[in-house]
Amino acid sequence: MRKTHFFAVAAAFVLFFAIGSDAAFAQRGGGGGGGQGGAGGGLDEATVLAEFGTIVELIWTDEEEDGWNDIDDDDVAAKQAFIAAFWERRDPTPGTDDNEFRQVWMDRVAYAAGSFREGDNGWETDRGQFYMVYGPEPIVQQESRQVAGAANQGVSAEQQAGTRTLITWTLDPSQNEFIGDRTEIAFGQFERTYSRTSRGFELSQDAFLAGQAVRTYFEDRRANPSMAGPAAVAGGGMGGGAAAGGGAAGGGVAPAAAMTPDQRAMQELMQAGTTHSDLQLQQEMGFIPAPQGNTFAMFNFELGKAGLTFEREGSPGPAALRAFGVLFKKDPAAANGEQYIRDLKIDFNVDPSNGTAEETTTHSFGMTLEPGDYRLAWGVMDNASERMTTTSYELTVPNYAAGELSVPSVIIANAIEEKTDAIDVNTIYDATRVGNLALSTDIDHEFGRNDNLLLLYFVRGLGVDATTQTPNLEVGHRILLAGTDTSIARLPEQPLTFGAIQQEIPLGSVQQLEAGSDYEIEIHIKDLVTGNEITQRVAISIRAGE
Secondary structure: OOHHHHHHHHHHHHHHHHHHHHHHHHHHOOOOOOOOOOOOOOOOHHHHHHHHHHHOOOOOOHHHHHHHHOOOOOOHHHHHHHHHHHHHOOOOOOOOOOOHHHHHHHHHHHHHHHHOOOOOOHHHOHHHHHHHHHOOOOEEEEEEEEEEOOOOOOOOHHHHOOEEEEEEEEEOHHHEHHHOOOOEEEEEEEOOEEEEOOOOOOOOHHHHHOEHHHHHHHHHHHHOOOOOOHHHHHOOOOOOOOOOOOOOOOOOOOOHHHOOHHHHHHHHHHHHOOOOEOOOEEEEEEEEEOOOOOEEEEEEEEEEHHHOOOEEOOEEOOEEEEEEEEEEEEOOOOHHHEEEEEEEEEEEEEOOOOOOOOEOOOEEEEEEEOOEEEEEEEEEEEOOOOOEEEEEEEEEEOOOOOOOOEOOOEEEEEEEEEOOOOOOOOOOEOOEEEOOEEEEEOOOOEEOOOOEEEEEEEOEOOOOOOOOOOOOEEEEEEEEEOOOOOEEEEEEEEEEOOOEEEEEEEHHHOOOOOOOOEEEEEEEEEEOOOOOEEEEEEEEEEOOOO
């Protein structure tokens, strides 16, 4: 293992997640389902009763506020009746079982509560309130940077030292007319919270209703209240991210005649389980730990080139493709047992020279998620021919902060390229993107005879030495003939004090490897603090003819 290379990679991981952990809200989507009761949005009824005034402060009238304040604090029945009437007055589809206004608003409140923990209720913070009114749709990207701070009384030690954090959200003004021509909003760190430094943004019910996604959702539901879009199926309402200009996210669907082919395919998948298989699609997951107990999930996939349209007006050109779908988190308390997280609608191109003659390189998109069980109902469509493949992909996002000694995910690459651009959740990359690194991986784990492999993985469940307050482990690797214990090569065991592992394996130096044969890389971890040991194998193969 070349430690200089390892620490360069590890530093890139740390840098990305140190500045990107607050961006998880734009990647994870909104909180729990709206439900039918007064709480909704994943908040319990007791919280709603106690905090209703702050939850709806931005959208109620002065008269409603006075009416609420006139209710005796102990009169629960009167409070419940007030809340029911409050939502009923705003229901865009009166007479139906659903109240879409309440569903959307409370989903956003619940998301703000879970994502902006800054000492106050998340829905009372500046970031939470902007998110509740404008939603995730206008938020294209987040940047976080250190700026000069003032040495004022009452600020943190970091600020006293002369720096503070400034978080900037890049905005898509087309998503809400109340944004005007502004393309960003900034929040500056002050003590434990982030205060909005960009002024002039209206936080009101009118601004909420002006959101393109909200309007489309309400209009679709009025036109056909029984039409169940992706969010309605999941019981999660809106509150998910969408590509800039992507229209409604997670809110109903248009009548069938007005649907695009990908929308029709998603409705067929969600309502009837009908899948399409016009294109060859392979997929796998990769994971690495992220701050605050989250996990960065890499959705990797490859496409067969046989079904792609590379011709444009008689000349070879890139295939114009679209990835689309909905991500759900398994939740027994939600409708249908799933909680809506976010929509996926990303256009991308594949050049004829990309990958091999038969298939593309490994493409990827990624997002930061809470640990748990998820389902990605998604697909890829060739925009020219409208050929597509759709599928439901079950995945478990590991919790790196807890659990027994294990290696939840191993990434095998044969090249690493550093990038200067930050990861965008609404982008498909033609490599496996991790922070500012582009990793050349292969879903089939098929490599050239002389490739230099790079194994990247994180060990969870390690003990911590009481004296040094660091892990203490021993790591070993072997190459085995597939399905046997026959050792082809053994790398020296290494003592380490960290659980982030990068191991280089120069295949050209392993003389016994044969082209066209299958092998396994065995990983052996011994925790020297607890005495626990694990062994894990990852399959690889050597391409024929090399």
